[in-house]
Structures are given as C-alpha cells and as structure tokens.
Amino acid sequence: MSGRSRPWGAVPDRPALALRNLSKRFGDVPAVDGVDLEVRQGEFITLLGPSGSGKTTTLRMIAGFTLQSGGTIEIDGVDMGHVPPYRRDVGMVFQNYALFPHMTAAENIAFPLQMRRVGRPEIRRRVADALALVKLEGLGERYPRQLSGGQQQRIAFARAVVFNPRLLLMDEPLGALDKKLREALQLEVMHISRQLGATVVYVTHDQDEALVMSDRIAIFSKGRIEQLGTGEDLYDRPASLFVADFIGESNILRGRFEPAGDGGWLVRGPWRWQVGAAAAARASLGGGAAAALVVRPERLRIVGADDTGAGPAVVVNAVEATVRDVLYLGSMRKFELVLPDGTAAVVRQQRGGGAHERRPGDQVRLTWAVDDGVLVADPHG
Amino acid sequence: MTDSWRQPRRLLLLALGALTVFFLMAPTLVVVPMSITASNALTFPPEGFSIRWYEKMLTDPQWSNGFVHSAQVASLTAVLATVLGTLAALGTVRGRFPGKSAVNALVLSPLIVPVIIIAIGMFSLFVRYKITGSILGLVLAHTALAVPFVVINVATSLRTIDRNLELAAMNLGADPLRTFRRVTLPLILPGVLAGGLFAFITSWDEVVVSIFLTSARFRTLPVEMWEQVRQVVDPTVAAVATTLLAVTTSLLLLVLVVRRQAPAR
Amino acid sequence: MTRGSGRRLRGGGPIVDRWALLAIPLIAFLVAFFLVPLIVVSLRSVADFPKPTDDVFANYGRFFDSAANLRVLANTFWVAALSTVVCLTLGYPYAYLMNIVRPRVAGLLLIAVLLPFWSSLLVRTYAWQVILRDTGIINTFLLDWGLITEPIPLIRTTLGVMLGMSQVLLPFMVLPIYAVMRRIDPEYTKAAANLGAPPFAAFRRVFLPLSLPGVLAGSLLVFVLALGFYITPALLGSPKDTMISQFIANAVQQRLDWGIGSTMAVILMGLTLVVLFVASRFIRLRDVFGSLEES
Numbered sequence: 001m002s003g004r005s006r007p008w009g010a011v012p013d014r015p016a017l018a019l020r021n022l023s024k025r026f027g028d029v030p031a032v033d034g035v036d037l038e039v040r041q042g043e044f045i046t047l048l049g050p051s052g053s054g055k056t057t058t059l060r061m062i063a064g065f066t067l068q069s070g071g072t073i074e075i076d077g078v079d080m081g082h083v084p085p086y087r088r089d090v091g092m093v094f095q096n097y098a099l100f101p102h103m104t105a106a107e108n109i110a111f112p113l114q115m116r117r118v119g120r121p122e123i124r125r126r127v128a129d130a131l132a133l134v135k136l137e138g139l140g141e142r143y144p145r146q147l148s149g150g151q152q153q154r155i156a157f158a159r160a161v162v163f164n165p166r167l168l169l170m171d172e173p174l175g176a177l178d179k180k181l182r183e184a185l186q187l188e189v190m191h192i193s194r195q196l197g198a199t200v201v202y203v204t205h206d207q208d209e210a211l212v213m214s215d216r217i218a219i220f221s222k223g224r225i226e227q228l229g230t231g232e233d234l235y236d237r238p239a240s241l242f243v244a245d246f247i248g249e250s251n252i253l254r255g256r257f258e259p260a261g262d263g264g265w266l267v268r269g270p271w272r273w274q275v276g277a278a279a280a281a282r283a284s285l286g287g288g289a290a291a292a293l294v295v296r297p298e299r300l301r302i303v304g305a306d307d308t309g310a311g312p313a314v315v316v317n318a319v320e321a322t323v324r325d326v327l328y329l330g331s332m333r334k335f336e337l338v339l340p341d342g343t344a345a346v347v348r349q350q351r352g353g354g355a356h357e358r359r360p361g362d363q364v365r366l367t368w369a370v371d372d373g374v375l376v377a378d379p380h381g
Numbered sequence: 382m383t384d385s386w387r388q389p390r391r392l393l394l395l396a397l398g399a400l401t402v403f404f405l406m407a408p409t410l411v412v413v414p415m416s417i418t419a420s421n422a423l424t425f426p427p428e429g430f431s432i433r434w435y436e437k438m439l440t441d442p443q444w445s446n447g448f449v450h451s452a453q454v455a456s457l458t459a460v461l462a463t464v465l466g467t468l469a470a471l472g473t474v475r476g477r478f479p480g481k482s483a484v485n486a487l488v489l490s491p492l493i494v495p496v497i498i499i500a501i502g503m504f505s506l507f508v509r510y511k512i513t514g515s516i517l518g519l520v521l522a523h524t525a526l527a528v529p530f531v532v533i534n535v536a537t538s539l540r541t542i543d544r545n546l547e548l549a550a551m552n553l554g555a556d557p558l559r560t561f562r563r564v565t566l567p568l569i570l571p572g573v574l575a576g577g578l579f580a581f582i583t584s585w586d587e588v589v590v591s592i593f594l595t596s597a598r599f600r601t602l603p604v605e606m607w608e609q610v611r612q613v614v615d616p617t618v619a620a621v622a623t624t625l626l627a628v629t630t631s632l633l634l635l636v637l638v639v640r641r642q643a644p645a646r
Numbered sequence: 647m648t649r650g651s652g653r654r655l656r657g658g659g660p661i662v663d664r665w666a667l668l669a670i671p672l673i674a675f676l677v678a679f680f681l682v683p684l685i686v687v688s689l690r691s692v693a694d695f696p697k698p699t700d701d702v703f704a705n706y707g708r709f710f711d712s713a714a715n716l717r718v719l720a721n722t723f724w725v726a727a728l729s730t731v732v733c734l735t736l737g738y739p740y741a742y743l744m745n746i747v748r749p750r751v752a753g754l755l756l757i758a759v760l761l762p763f764w765s766s767l768l769v770r771t772y773a774w775q776v777i778l779r780d781t782g783i784i785n786t787f788l789l790d791w792g793l794i795t796e797p798i799p800l801i802r803t804t805l806g807v808m809l810g811m812s813q814v815l816l817p818f819m820v821l822p823i824y825a826v827m828r829r830i831d832p833e834y835t836k837a838a839a840n841l842g843a844p845p846f847a848a849f850r851r852v853f854l855p856l857s858l859p860g861v862l863a864g865s866l867l868v869f870v871l872a873l874g875f876y877i878t879p880a881l882l883g884s885p886k887d888t889m890i891s892q893f894i895a896n897a898v899q900q901r902l903d904w905g906i907g908s909t910m911a912v913i914l915m916g917l918t919l920v921v922l923f924v925a926s927r928f929i930r931l932r933d934v935f936g937s938l939e940e941s
Contacts, residue, residue, distance in 0.1 A: 065548055085551040086560075098549035102567045111563070115554030159553065390845075391746075398743040401736050402758045405813060409765055411773045411783065422781075465672040472669025484669060487676055494684070495874025495918060497891040498911040501898050502683025505690065505908075525680045528672065557664075579764075586766035589876055593899075603768050610772050610881065619776070622769040633764055637757075 014077045016041045016199035022071035031057045033223035046202045046210040049220030090167040091160030097152045099144040105155045106140030112163040130158040168200045244294040257291040273317040276371045283375040290378040297348040299372040305363045316367040323362045415619035434620035447605040455584040458523040462580035466531025474539045496589045504593040514596025523584035531576035538572025574639045687908045694905040705909035722889045726872035732812045737819035745827040763817035774810045806882040819864040826860025866925045
C-alpha cells in the first residue's frame, strides 16, 4: 500500500472520474443541475460550496447511494450507470465516520478486505500497514467509542484506503473536529493521499480547507459548478460574483460596462473606472451590461484624500472613501471603509507597510492598479 | 429547574412519588409472604413458615401441568412472535410502500382492542377448526397479542441505527444481504432479544384469551389460577402467583441487561 | 438502498420494494388470526339469534331494550372515567418528579413504573384480593389495633375496583406524560423566571401547557384500556360494578348466547373506536404509541 500504487488497469491519460451533464431532481427541485467534471489520476479535487449547493448530492451519486436523474458517471472510463455501490470500488469517508460500533478498529479496517475475500494472513498484514499509515499502530483492538474524534477519523480513513480504491471520496470528514486538530489532519490527509497516489474528491463548505488541500477546486452553487480551477485561479480571477464573494473577501463596485478598445470602463454615476484588456476579455460582457469590478483587499491602497496619483508608471483607478474601523489582526491591519454611496470596502495591509496611521473618520482615497480589477457580470444589476 | 424550587414543595413531591411507588409495587409483593404461610388460610401476618404450598404446586398435577403447558406455549410464542415481528419491523421501517400507516395500525391494534373481544373472536374461529384446548391455538393467539411488543422494540432499535453504517458497509463492498448480516443484525440484536423476552412474558401472564382457548385437559398456569382464585382460598395460589411474579421479574431484569449491551452509536 | 427492479417512486432514489415484502408474513398472520376473529364476532352479532327472526339488528334491539345492559354500559364509562382521573392525579406528579430528579433516580422511578407494568394482571388483582378482603391485610390490621370493630367492606366495592385498576393503569398514564415532559426544553421555564414569573406561575403558564399533549395521550390510553377491563372488576367488584367485558364473557360462557355476546362486543369495539376517533382530532395517535416505544 505504500508508494505509488495505482489500481489495476488505470490508464495514465484517462480521467479517474468523469461526470457528464450529471443531474439529480428531488421531485421538482433540481439538486444537481448539469454538472460536468473531469478529474485526473492522482488529483485532489474539492467540491466547495454553501450547504444545499449540490456538492454532497454529487458525491453520493458518485458513490452510488443516490441514483442520478440524468447524465453519466464514469470511473476510470467505466460507466457506473447501474452499478450498485458495493461494486463500485470507491472508498468513502463519511462526515460522522460511520465506524461500525460493534467491531474493533482493526475489524473495521479488515471489513472491505473480507468482502473481497482476501486471505486472513494478508488481511492481518494490510490492516497493520493501514494502522501504521495513519499512525495508530497498537490501537487496532479498541472499539470506536474508546477512541477520540481525531483517532476515529483516521481509522475511517484507513478503512477507506486499505483496499486500494480507484477513487477516494470524502464528505466533510473534518467538520466535527476542533480547529487545531482539523488543520493538522488536513495536512495529514493531503500527504497520505499523495503518498498513495490516490485520486480524491473532497467535499467541504470551508474555503480555507479547500484552498489548503486541493489541486483544483470546483465551486458549486445551486446545483451547478460556477467555476473550476486552482485556488489561485479562483482567488485572482473569479469568474462570477458568487465565486468572488465566496472565496476570500472582495471589494465589489457595481455599475455598467462600457467597452472601449480592448478594455473598457465601469461606469457608476459620476465615477468611471478603467477595466483592463485581459479582464474585459475574460468577462466578455456586452456594452451596457450590469457588471461589477472585484478588487481583493490587499490590492487596494489607501492614500490621502488630496493625493492625485500613485506614481509615475502605473495607471490606477481611484475612489473616495471614509475610514470606519481599523482592526489589528496580528500580522496585518484591516481597514473597513465606506464609500460615499454607502458601499462597504475592505483593505488589508501588512503591518510595517509604512503607511500613514489612519483613524476612523478620516477621508481618504482608495487606489488600485487597473490590472488588479476583475470584471464579472452582476446578476442583480 | 431544581434551583428555583423551595424545599417544602419538592419534599412534598418526593413524598407523593414515594407513596406512588409504594402503591405500585407493594401490594403485589403481598403474595410472597402469603405463599410461605404454614396455615391453611390466607391470613396476614402469615402464621408460621412452610414451603408446602410450593411443594403442592410442583406435585399437584393440576398445577405442575399448568406450569409445563405455560412454559411450552410461552417459548413457542416467543419464537414465532420474534420471527414475525422482526421481519415486519424491518419491512415497515426500511420498506417503502403505500398504506404503511394502516399496516402500523394493524400491528399495534392487539394492544388497544379490548381483550375480551379478541378472546371470544378467536374462540369462535378456533372452535370451528378444532384447535381450542391445544398448544397450537394458544400459540397462535398469544403470538397475535405479543407481536406488537416485538415490533415496537425492533423498530426502535432499527431507527436508532446510524444509516451511514449500512451505506459504509455497502461502499466497502458488502451487498445488501451481507450488509444485513454483518452490520444491521448485530446492531438490532438487543432489540430483537428484548422483544422476544417481552413476547414470552406476555404469553406467560396471559389470562383472558387463555380462559377461552384452554380446556380441562390443557390449561396454562394463569388459567388454573383464575379458576382457583374465585372459589378456593388456598395458599397454593399465592405460591403460584409468587412463581409467576418471580419468572416475570427475572426476565425483565434480563431485558434491562440486554438493553444495556446495545453498542453505542 | 440498492437499485432494485421495482417501480420508481416519486422523489427519486433507489427503491427498496424488497424490504416491504418482509412485512407480509405478519400482516397475513394478523389478518388471519386477529382480524378474522373480529369479523366473525361482528357477523355473529347480526347472524346469531336465539329465536329465528328477520330483523338483522335484533340483538342490538335486545341489548338496548334492557335497562340492566344500559346500566352496565354506563358503569363501564363511569369506571373508566374515574380511573382516568385517579391515574392523572397520581401520574402527573410522578412523571413530573421523574423529570426533575437526577437521571439515575429517574431511571429507578422508571423501573418502579415498568415492573408492575409487566407483571401479571391476575397476580396483581389477586394480591389486591388478599389485601382488601374482610379477612385481608387492611381489615386485619385495623381490627387488631382496635380502630374498628367490624371489617370494612373494601372488596366487592367500587373502591376496590378503582384501586386495582389504577395500579394497573398508572404506568400507561405516566409513560406518555413523561415522554412529553422530557422533550420540554428547560430553558423555557428559566426564561419565564427571568421574565419575572414566580415558580408556580412559570409552571402553570409555561410548563403545564407544554405538557398537555402527554396528558391527553395518557388519558386517552388509560380510558380506552379501562373500557375493556375484565379480570379486575370480576375479582374486586360487586355486581353493581359490573363492566361490559364481564357481561360479554358471561353471555358467551355461561348462557351461550353468542348473539348478545357478540353484539355487546361490537358495541364495546365501536365505543373504543369512537373515543379514539374523537381524540385523534386533538392529539396525534402516533405520539401515544411512540411513548410506549420509549419505555
């Protein structure tokens, strides 16, 4: 089980998991509405989204607990259409671990091997290996109720990987643990998965967790994938207002888009802010469309109210604001400001940035480089 | 809630509670000292000490036959009721079908329908098929009366099982039958056993229907007791009553032990 | 949970028709050995006549024509109602006590209620006989201590019947009430206190109303069960206290008058159903049985 173990027949280029136009309706309600996703071998992908967004339903369809209403699920190229859950060969870690209370930890881990009619001496060996992998050697004879939450979590993990599944599914497995333990286990799960070469589909509503652990993240909203990309993609180039809002903090300036040459302008009342060519291209909005400029808090600079320009080289946008609150967050400072029309704004600054001391009530200007602004459609505009 | 109470009120409540407990339990225990009286009559306090009433119970064929018959009927009832009830509990808790509330009502109705009606109905029907006065008739009747307890116990057990455990078993490669055998069944076993014990107790103590379905040749202990209780003032009845009580109580304590074995979730 | 071949139900998800099949043996069993007897009784009430007659409901006519029958019916209701009141008076405080003591003590109180619940009805009624007889414990005690000169009639009285029935029915009152009380969030009474309510007012205005569903469920259960009592009134009551079950047994066993016997059975069954129906307007019957499960 150590090292790069790939399940038999896994072709390097074929996606480990492919969801094509997957959908699920409960009565009239579409819980999952046309999801397309390809997961590469060995990849760690996270399904991220608020509760009710369809991510857990999608996971359960992959596991075979829920039958899809439409679309296909292919695991290693094989259509899972009518395959019952006990023949899908995917490992699953449940939110509440689902360890069999009437079996010891070792018996729990041995269970999938028994189902596959592995010989007893080999079962013993592999169970021992699995316990070693999650660093719980010697605890095999304990019953789940005799183990702590973190330990139960690890046994559940060991049970899910001991049979070298094609795919590892994890349904918010760390939700029940306290913060420190959760962070420690996040790293462990990541490392062990990599060590095993496993393909992991991980479900969570915690964006920090997603950003830490994943190769790619699929953001779910109302049953569809809003955006699929690396953490960096999602953070620096959110494709929609929802994603911008969900991942990290954003400053959102709403208005109407006016194309101009390669780029354009975002117009709102008396203000005009320039939109970069790349941003305009990615958003591909028509003239007059309701749009928003998204600027991350660390990209905004606070300058004096009468400061007219940042410096010689960089072209900047600007807007007036009043400081409302200054929060000291250890290594950084966070400013909460409000624009003349009431819109809230947030600026983050590393301490020691040499900035002026700003106090609540100060009138300032916020500036940002044009290329730091991301253009997205405004569905509420 | 206790912090806002003033002492007198709480003491009063406790006193009332103690009185109620006394009312619930003490009267029944009267039969115990009665059964070891040396005299021929049921006077209180019992005069002397003698276990001859127990001897009489065991040697007098009337009583000893009743004992044996009761044990036979109760054991068979327990088995039949447990099997039918467990299957039904699985079917109603896990199954999906229309008219489930009607089925639930049917299964629980032997508890609500006045037992005398059940008694004469069964008597009427069983007479036609000549199974009165036989083990078969009694077992069938007692099973119908006892099965609601089995269903209630097993259904409760089933409902407290974490569904994810079965999903996990299936995910790990167990088909529905193996999932049931390796995961579901061990977890509901305390409920099944408890239900079986309750079924035994129900049959062991059953009087009214048994009055109608027994005959002079085949009588159960409670029916024997019923006949005696209205006429003869024989302390043997007290011995029988104590025995009935002892068996029931020990089985109940057994149930408590079994329930405690239920593995935590 | 598996992809069965059954028809798809609305709402999606795999269907498990196979599970439903497991219930069939019991359903068949109960239909054959429980429902059919009840049907047979109903049929005999309109088919068994002592003298041939054209009137299908002749037996019912016979029943309602007799004043003695009506008295018994009325007495049955009366005794059932009385039992319900007595059980409520004793049962509510007991359930309340169970609710406020430590879990360990509550467990003991629960056992104290459950042990008699499962003890043989006959044994318990017999015990009351021994206690209440003219030469029974109470009278012997009072006579020996010179408090009375003649034995007080305790047996063959309504009091005797009430004592016997209440003891048997009390658990059926306590369990549903306790089940409901347990679910009442203690924060409510604390909030009431915080808002200025003295303890009794908090109880009366907050706790009591919230416990009412349990009271109704328990009362319903006790009343319905009391209607059908046979052993206890037979052993502890006088002819005046006769309840309808005794009449039924007597008609069938002694007089072999199946016509009137089954008629009375149908009437008793009908009354039980009416009471249940009326009560179902106010409480969910499921809760009544749920509380039995919780024991």
